[in-house]
Amino acid sequence: PKTTSQSFAKDLCPRYDWFQNDLSITVAIYSKQKDIASELVTVDYEDGILRAEIIIKDYSYLIYLELSHAVKEEIAVHVSGTVGKVEIVMKKKDNLVWKKLGQSLDNHNSFIKRTEREVFYRKCRLVSKSYVTYNTKLFCLMLPRNTHIMVPVGQHVYLKHTIAGTDVAKPYTPVSQALQLDSKELILNESKYIYLMIKIYPNGAFTQEIDKLQIGDNLLVSSPQGNFRKSLLHTVEDLFLVAAGTGFTPMVKLLADICSFRTIKLMFFNRTEDDILWKEQLEQLAFTNKRFEVQFILSEPRDDWTGKRGNISLHHLSEFLKRSHEDSRMLVCICGPTAFTGQGIRFLKDLGYSEEEIYVFTE
Ligand code: FAD
Ligand code: NAD
Structure with missing residues (x-):
């Protein structure tokens, strides 16, 4: 017999479809949810690989493909919350007719518990670092051009960095650039940058290394994590x-x-x-x-x-x-x-x- 969570997952499992015209490829994901917020959708495109993850309650749906042809370096993500549809629009580099969207990568088209999904990281660039207090700094990281992430209120990300040959990851909670920003400024800012307020501990294994990063250096940042809703x-x-x-x-x-x-x-x-x-x-x-x-x-x-x-x-x-x-x-x-x-x-x-x-x- 099915457990409640299995039948829940089966009923809610999103599906996807794709279509094309001469100029573009559209991947449409039907989430079967009426209230998909933009912040529940994470999309990354880099070097021919498309990864899209949608969080639905405690579950994660994944599209993970090596695209069959080249696309231009500008991906648009449209989230129609009310109908629960996510569209990813990519412009073709060559005017070819695609026979296949791409080659499936690990766990493509899977719908599993969010906690079981492997944490995904993308490379972000440190663009500024300023003092908040004598030992705490505000780090501004720029998201890659083809990454769509909005960290929900109350959630955190992991930063990953190689220290003495070993990968170390620790959690940090994104903040806004300042306390009082108007909402337009906030939305524009948050689609491009992640601000982290990090206390540098004198003997801190991780923060001492993070503090050594120079403007322009890269740092790996995970997709949002956490239970706050x-x-x-x-x-x-x-x-x-x-x-x-x-x-x-x-x-x-x-x-x-x-x-x-x-x-x-x-x-x-x-x-x-x-x-x-x-x-x-x-x-x-x-x-x-x-x-x-x-x-x-x-x-x-x-x-x-x-x-x-x-x-x-x-x-x-x-x-x-x-x-x-x-x-x-x-x-x-x-x-x-x-x-x-x-x-x-x-x-x-x-x-x-x-x-x-x-x-x-x-x-
Ligand atoms: P550590 O090496 O872990 O040391 C930290 C301090 O503890 C140092 O002073 C060290 O001397 C002391 N210490 C270490 N081990 C011991 C021990 N056994 N006994 C006594 N003292 C010890 N931090 C932020 O600055 N900003 C954030 O936004 C933020 N968000 C977080 C979100 C979550 C969900 C969680 C769980 C933590 C968050 N943290 C945040 C904390 C962060 O993840 C790290 O724990 C912190 O940066 C310390 O890292 P570190 O490796 O440099 O220090
Ligand atoms: P700190 O050591 O400077 O202490 C700040 C205050 O916390 C102290 O003034 C005291 O009032 C209280 N405090 C400290 N140790 C205490 C103890 N043993 N018992 C009772 N009260 C105590 O704090 P910090 O170095 O800024 O550390 C902040 C902590 O918050 C870290 O452990 C970090 O991991 C955690 N944190 C968690 C999350 C999260 O879970 N989402 C997010 C951010 C930070």
Whole structure:
């Protein structure tokens, strides 16, 4: 007998088709979903190889082909969310009639659990590197021209780099270029660049090497990974963000959507004032937007710090988590060092919050 997940996969399995005219080849993927968001579609074309992956719930559908003829270096990807169709349009290099779309590569036309899909990397170019704090830098990576990726809110990518002859991969959460960007600027930017805020640790095995990269160097970047779904936010009125150190990174894109909530409050734990990421930008956002509030809490403050002090505690959380209305729907998102999130979850449960009211960012 079929298991539920097998029949689910069979019912949902997308199919694809292709057609041509004198000038172009179109690959059409019918996802059988009515709400395919652009960010669930990843397309790469390089050296005659086309790879397209669509995420449908917890599953991944893959098109992976070595095309039978040459195409020009400009691929267009159209996602028609409402009908659930993805079209990839490629211009023929020669005016030939194609008899076949291409040669199947590993796992072409497969629909499997997302977690079972091998992580795919493409080469991105480092285009800028700027200081955020004394030990944290904003890396801007340019996507290849024929890559279509949009990393969904709350998800991360892996960076892969060869260190002493061994491939090492670690996760990083893309942020926006700045906290306050207008939405057009954001969309244009995010289709071409990925911004990563990376803390360089003095003894860090990976970050020390990443920090040595020069402008123009290449770095391998994976497709988006992670469990966060925008649908978790749909009915939320009060959003509470509890971050420590670089655990702030998944919160950045959540802050871009302030208008969707009645209130967003950020409680941001750091060692010292100098460690606070985008402190001025956060203060500016709180100043210009009445829906947003930020609190900084330092675990190793200098004597002249007049703000809150200490580590995450029942006391800090119960003071912070005040609903705007008695029965407003709320979500608490938490991210930081493992010990920090572990304590946070315990305190939240002690305060009576349910599992549905807590989201923990993890790998
Ligand atoms: P490591 O070599 O792992 O060392 C890190 C620090 O820990 C150093 O100070 C080191 O001295 C110390 N250390 C190492 N081992 C031990 C030990 N056994 N005991 C005590 N101390 C030790 N980081 C970001 O900067 N930005 C992000 O956006 C980001 N996103 C992430 C998303 C996810 C989903 C996850 C899971 C992590 C994310 N991280 C992010 C963390 C990142 O993946 C790396 O863990 C981090 O960059 C450290 O890498 P490293 O190899 O340089 O340091
Ligand atoms: P940090 O060591 O500078 O600490 C920042 C604050 O976290 C401290 O001021 C303290 O309040 C709290 N803290 C630190 N260690 C603690 C402990 N043992 N117990 C209780 N509280 C503690 O932080 P960092 O170096 O910026 O590290 C950030 C962490 O966030 C990393 O472990 C990184 O892997 C994680 N992270 C996870 C994700 C994700 O899962 N999506 C994303 C980004 C960062």
